[in-house]
Amino acid sequence: MGILEVKGVGKRFGGLQALGNVNLSIAENSVHAIIGPNGAGKSTLLNCLVGKLIPDTGSVMFNGQSVLGRKPHEINQMGISRVFQTPEIFGDLTVLENVLIPCFAKRDGAFELNALTSISGQSDMRDKAEQILTDVNMQDKTGMHAASLSRGDKRRLEMAMCLVQEPKLLLLDEPTAGMARADTNNTIDLLKEIKSKRDITMAIIEHDMHVVFSLAERITVLAQGTPLVEDIPEKIKGHPKVQEAYLGQAHG
Amino acid sequence: MFGLDKKDTTLLLVVTLLALLAPFILNPFPEASALAQFNAGYPDLMQRFVIYGIFAVGFNLLFGLTGYLSFGHAAFLGVGSYSAVWIFKLLGMNVLPAIAFSIVISGLFALLIGYISLRRSGIYFSILTLAFAQMSFNMAYSVLTPITNGETGLQLTLSDPRILGQQATADGSIPVTNLLPGLEMRQSVQLELGGWLFTFNTGYYLAAFFLLLAFYIAIRIFRSPFGLMLRAVKSNQQRLNYTGIHTRPYTLAAFVISGMYAGLAGGLLASMDPLAGAERMQWTASGEVVIMTILGGAGTLIGPILGAGFIKYFENIFSKINENILHDWFSFLPQGLQDFVVTIVAPFFGEGWSLSMGLMFMAIVIFLPGGLVEGGQRIGQLFRRKPAAGDAASSQTTPAE
Numbered sequence A: 001m002g003i004l005e006v007k008g009v010g011k012r013f014g015g016l017q018a019l020g021n022v023n024l025s026i027a028e029n030s031v032h033a034i035i036g037p038n039g040a041g042k043s044t045l046l047n048c049l050v051g052k053l054i055p056d057t058g059s060v061m062f063n064g065q066s067v068l069g070r071k072p073h074e075i076n077q078m079g080i081s082r083v084f085q086t087p088e089i090f091g092d093l094t095v096l097e098n099v100l101i102p103c104f105a106k107r108d109g110a111f112e113l114n115a116l117t118s119i120s121g122q123s124d125m126r127d128k129a130e131q132i133l134t135d136v137n138m139q140d141k142t143g144m145h146a147a148s149l150s151r152g153d154k155r156r157l158e159m160a161m162c163l164v165q166e167p168k169l170l171l172l173d174e175p176t177a178g179m180a181r182a183d184t185n186n187t188i189d190l191l192k193e194i195k196s197k198r199d200i201t202m203a204i205i206e207h208d209m210h211v212v213f214s215l216a217e218r219i220t221v222l223a224q225g226t227p228l229v230e231d232i233p234e235k236i237k238g239h240p241k242v243q244e245a246y247l248g249q250a251h252g
Numbered sequence B: 001m002f003g004l005d006k007k008d009t010t011l012l013l014v015v016t017l018l019a020l021l022a023p024f025i026l027n028p029f030p031e032a033s034a035l036a037q038f039n040a041g042y043p044d045l046m047q048r049f050v051i052y053g054i055f056a057v058g059f060n061l062l063f064g065l066t067g068y069l070s071f072g073h074a075a076f077l078g079v080g081s082y083s084a085v086w087i088f089k090l091l092g093m094n095v096l097p098a099i100a101f102s103i104v105i106s107g108l109f110a111l112l113i114g115y116i117s118l119r120r121s122g123i124y125f126s127i128l129t130l131a132f133a134q135m136s137f138n139m140a141y142s143v144l145t146p147i148t149n150g151e152t153g154l155q156l157t158l159s160d161p162r163i164l165g166q167q168a169t170a171d172g173s174i175p176v177t178n179l180l181p182g183l184e185m186r187q188s189v190q191l192e193l194g195g196w197l198f199t200f201n202t203g204y205y206l207a208a209f210f211l212l213l214a215f216y217i218a219i220r221i222f223r224s225p226f227g228l229m230l231r232a233v234k235s236n237q238q239r240l241n242y243t244g245i246h247t248r249p250y251t252l253a254a255f256v257i258s259g260m261y262a263g264l265a266g267g268l269l270a271s272m273d274p275l276a277g278a279e280r281m282q283w284t285a286s287g288e289v290v291i292m293t294i295l296g297g298a299g300t301l302i303g304p305i306l307g308a309g310f311i312k313y314f315e316n317i318f319s320k321i322n323e324n325i326l327h328d329w330f331s332f333l334p335q336g337l338q339d340f341v342v343t344i345v346a347p348f349f350g351e352g353w354s355l356s357m358g359l360m361f362m363a364i365v366i367f368l369p370g371g372l373v374e375g376g377q378r379i380g381q382l383f384r385r386k387p388a389a390g391d392a393a394s395s396q397t398t399p400a401e
């Protein structure tokens, strides 16, 4: 029994069957990659996991509890954090403030009217935020406005915002898209290091096969809304069906 | 000091000094001079400066921080005034219980309206608040007449119970509002210095005290984790949800706090002049606070106070200037030309003052989208010149300046 169990999930947008009949099991403390051509339904699948979309059919269980019908903030409180394909950050706020927000957010989601305490007085929160920014190599950008960051930096910032929450399951939608090679390698190292330090499960969507084969323990190939194969990386590499899915797309 | 950092302490001290010295600062021209009509240092106007300053500071806590544009905030101002007048009728003429009651009732009213309106965002939220305020306005004229006294407005009468005070003064008239027995709101001390006349009014200083308190609390909210969450709502509510935060309690708390500020302002208006009418709740009054806040600089600390002062000052000056005064101004021109110029200029003054206000508002929104605060920053830059342009640009976008 995996930490995440997706069973028979289907989602239709008008005439388009974006997800067919998706079954997916992600083992606790593993790194599971989901790959597939553009439009395969990878992001749609993540949307169904975090409460952005409700699937038409099927069930999604996290840690033995259903996530369907829960609000996005409730699902996050269960321990699922997500890095989006187009970075979702607080553009008008500074990099440090972006990370302070998840620091102040209570894990149980409790509302706090801490209107008369000052942020600058909370040194433990600042330390925590500054530490994670150092981890993602952004310590010299803490005062910048998030909107003015490069695309790769926005992604690293979003990753820091998710990591500081210490999620049980981290969902990464193309985390290295728009990054320079060196930053991509840093990101791989960072994720490996986090993985070695504490218990965390990661599901990663990626087009960059270098990233996929550096991190993934298992790979699911999705095409036209249905999983084609699921196996360990070595088996996926030369798999004829995978070649077909990608080549088919390249020709079409 | 008081849990503020150095910059904020300086800001608070400057505002305190301005408030204390306002009777001097606002009366720069000698009584007898032709320019005396531009003086603003008389009690009635000074009271309006600070009371509408409170209203705008509170509005900014909602609009400036969360980006939720309420178009019905005058409803809370009106409710505050009605509540205060009822205390004057039932309990007595001391303003403190009346003001406290205004804040509580407006807060409860804001809780109700906010709870419903905040289910929507953007333009739908604005329309809902506008609808609620217009509903309150119309009800104050009709079904709620027993509470609001309809078109006449709620007034004090000799037959009011005033169980903790006197029903009537010794000479048989209605008592006046006071802070302590013998310290009446309308009392003033006048100081004549050379040709200048300065007036120090009890009501003004009480209102100024509340402005400083309101401003201090606003600074604390801006700098708190709660304030950070509110700014995050404005920036990207979706991300906040995916960070595990249910945003509605935060926006509702901001809405209620801002409603309580409006209630305080309404209570103070009634404390200066104990009557309340439905027109205080009309949509034009709601629009005015939006304009004050944007004009001064939404999302900045000092902006709303500047905006309120600016609007109230020009409303007063422009509406006072009539054709006779204009003829006076242009008396250096030959008669025909003088008449012509006055005919052109007159529609912008007196009754037509709102036309000038509208033009000024448009000019500011177009050329200074950050309001008067941005204007001040640009002027400051000209004088400093030294700091890099990037530095100034970043301080502009910081909402907490």
Ligand SMILES: Nc1ncnc2c1ncn2[C@@H]1O[C@H](COP(=O)(O)OP(=O)(O)OP(=O)(O)O)[C@@H](O)[C@H]1O
Binding pocket: A013, A016, A018, A036, A037, A038, A039, A040, A041, A042, A043, A044, A045, A085
């Ligand atoms: N909200 C939506 N409404 C309508 N169609 C949608 C919606 N979201 C996704 N789709 C469609 O569903 C299909 C799958 O989209 P999805 O974003 O999941 O693909 P993807 O595998 O993430 O692709 P990419 O690699 O380009 O990110 C696409 O054809 C897309 O146009």
Ligand SMILES: [Mg+2]
Binding pocket: A042, A043, A044, A085, A173
């Ligand atoms: Mg995608």
